[in-house]
Amino acid sequence: MFGLFKTDPAKKLQKAYEQKLEQAMQAARNGDMRANASLTEEAEALRAQIDKLKQE
Template identity: 65%
Template sequence: MFGLFKNDPAKKLRKQYSAKLEEAMQAQRNGDIRSYATLSEEAQALWAQLEPLERDKT
């Protein structure tokens, strides 16, 4: 019953990951390939943190 109020760290990381991918896509569309590469690398680092949390859930 009280598990409803617990924070889910995977949910927060998933939201950050999606935001980074969105930023990277916008940078790529604007032709800023250097920023795209940097943002993609940051998104990959977030995914590396998120993947074990997602795997433990199942």
């Protein structure tokens, strides 16, 4: 019953992951490949955390 109002940490990480990918795409469109690479790397780190949470 009390778990009803708790937020799912995987959902929060998924949203952050999607935002990082969107930012990376925008950086690539603007020709900023360094920003694209760093944002993609951050997104992949978030993806690893999401996978770890789902396995637990």
